[in-house]
Amino acid sequence: MNLDRREEQMAQHLQNDMSETEVFWKGNSEKESTNHSGGHESEFADLEYLRGFGNHFTTEALKGALPEGQNSPLNCPYGLYAEQISGTAFTVPRKYNQKSWLYRIKPSVTHEPFCPRQPAHENLMSDFTDSSNSTVTPTQLRWKPEDIPEVKTDFIDGLFTICGAGSPFLRHGYAVHMYAANASMENCALANADGDFLIVPQQGRLWIKTESGKLQVSPGEVVVLPHGFRFSIALPDGPSRGYIVEVYSGHFQLPDLGPIGANGLAEPRDFLTPVAWFEDENISGYTIIHKFGGQLFQSKQDFSPFNVVAWQGNYAPYKYDLRKFCPFNTVLFDHADPCINTVLTVPSEKPGVAVVDLVVFPPRWLVAEHTFRPPYFHRNCMSEFMGLICGTYEGKADGFLPGGGSLHNCMSPHGVDTPTYEFYAMLEDVLLHPSLNYAPK
Numbered sequence: 001m002n003l004d005r006r007e008e009q010m011a012q013h014l015q016n017d018m019s020e021t022e023v024f025w026k027g028n029s030e031k032e033s034t035n036h037s038g039g040h041e042s043e044f045a046d047l048e049y050l051r052g053f054g055n056h057f058t059t060e061a062l063k064g065a066l067p068e069g070q071n072s073p074l075n076c077p078y079g080l081y082a083e084q085i086s087g088t089a090f091t092v093p094r095k096y097n098q099k100s101w102l103y104r105i106k107p108s109v110t111h112e113p114f115c116p117r118q119p120a121h122e123n124l125m126s127d128f129t130d131s132s133n134s135t136v137t138p139t140q141l142r143w144k145p146e147d148i149p150e151v152k153t154d155f156i157d158g159l160f161t162i163c164g165a166g167s168p169f170l171r172h173g174y175a176v177h178m179y180a181a182n183a184s185m186e187n188c189a190l191a192n193a194d195g196d197f198l199i200v201p202q203q204g205r206l207w208i209k210t211e212s213g214k215l216q217v218s219p220g221e222v223v224v225l226p227h228g229f230r231f232s233i234a235l236p237d238g239p240s241r242g243y244i245v246e247v248y249s250g251h252f253q254l255p256d257l258g259p260i261g262a263n264g265l266a267e268p269r270d271f272l273t274p275v276a277w278f279e280d281e282n283i284s285g286y287t288i289i290h291k292f293g294g295q296l297f298q299s300k301q302d303f304s305p306f307n308v309v310a311w312q313g314n315y316a317p318y319k320y321d322l323r324k325f326c327p328f329n330t331v332l333f334d335h336a337d338p339c340i341n342t343v344l345t346v347p348s349e350k351p352g353v354a355v356v357d358l359v360v361f362p363p364r365w366l367v368a369e370h371t372f373r374p375p376y377f378h379r380n381c382m383s384e385f386m387g388l389i390c391g392t393y394e395g396k397a398d399g400f401l402p403g404g405g406s407l408h409n410c411m412s413p414h415g416v417d418t419p420t421y422e423f424y425a426m427l428e429d430v431l432l433h434p435s436l437n438y439a440p441k
């Protein structure tokens with residue numbers, strides 16, 4: 001590579017690193033910004049959350065709405081109905097057990113029969129066990145960011161499936177979807193009976209009403225909407241786009257830290273669960289969309305499903321700000337495997353083998369000596385789907401844009417592209433010889 005080109009690349013690289021990514025990544029959501037419109041400003045202003053991962057919470061929007069000392073009294077306070085939602089089989093070992101009791105104005109069952117949603121969703125896929133209805137390819141794939149639609153499109157209509165494995169019928173596997181939307185869900189809630197949704201907005205905030213309360217989720221944060229919970233997503237910033245992983249096999253948990261010790265990566269304290277909140281509204285023709293076996297069904301009811309006045313338990317939606325992640329890495333030589341950046345994992349029955357890992361490559365110092373810093377060339381037994389929230393990824397200099405994606409299926413060889421290889425191959429040389437003076441102009 002000639003020197004001018006190197007100089008140009010170095011300047012560009014340093015500049016990329018300094019600007020947008022740093023500003024974005026150094027913000028945090030501790031003090032939530034709720035500016036910008038949508039009309040329901042006050043509805044999502046100053047939201048409160050409960051802290052901790054997998055805690056057993058108690059929360060009431062009206063004082064005294066939780067029954068004392070039992071789950072299901074004959075008469076609940078305020079005449080509420082007690083309803084359990086279980087996230088695991090009742091009989092799993094206690095440490096895995098997840099359930100909550102919701103105290104609501106009307107029970108969820110008060111709705112008209114389910115019927116297939118019209119029109120049927122054309123872009124969703126869930127069963128990957130039959131390769132005749134999907135494409136199988138070992139080719140390394142990359143997607144450009146999806147355009148925000150021009151016609152009115154809410155979160156549900158904006159969903160489209162990228163890839164997956166297994167099937168919700170087997171209760172095993174996952175799907176990766178994306179969404180590109182420009183409108184809020186109106187008088188409509190979605191419940192996913194196939195698995196948990198983990199949503200990673202890349203553009204535009206999400207204002208999410210759930211049966212457990214309200215969450216604001218901004219780009220940089222992720223939200224988990226567990227199996228079965230009803231939710232409705234409004235888009236206060238208009239256009240929104242993002243990534244979703246749907247898991248059929250269980251729930252996300254924090255990874256073990258092994259020799260890292262007791263601290264680091266994602267801290268339990270940084271996971272935020274909504275406090276109880278309800279709307280006591282009669283809304284004729286409210287639609288519940290129920291995703292089951294990959295198909296959408298709908299039923300009508302005449303009230304908001306967000307009528308839970310109090311709840312208690314350890315099964316609830318939560319969010320996490322990826323900017324709180326405390327990355328670990330090599331400090332002398334060689335490149336750590338990407339699992340060092342695991343935020344959350346859904347384990348399979350085989351020890352150490354995940355169904356899905358959520359991994360983040362945040363801005364961080366790469367300090368190793370005589371080491372090639374970006375991902376090494378490799379072939380992995382796990383398949384890797386990547387998205388980009390902002391900035392650039394050190395493994396892909398060109399053509400990998402925020403909102404885009406890449407898929408490297410199991411055992412498909414991959415690694416950095418040639419310009420990236422050449423850039424990093426000369427980086428140490430440059431660092432060791434500052435007299436070459438590659439500072440940005």
Ligand SMILES: O=C(O)Cc1cc(O)ccc1O
Pocket residue numbers: 335336337338374375376378380384395408414
């Ligand atoms: O392919 C990728 O960019 C992901 C990845 C990152 C890394 O640092 C090591 C291995 C790996 O698969």
Ligand SMILES: [Fe+2]
Pocket residue numbers: 375378380384408414
């Ligand atoms: Fe990889």
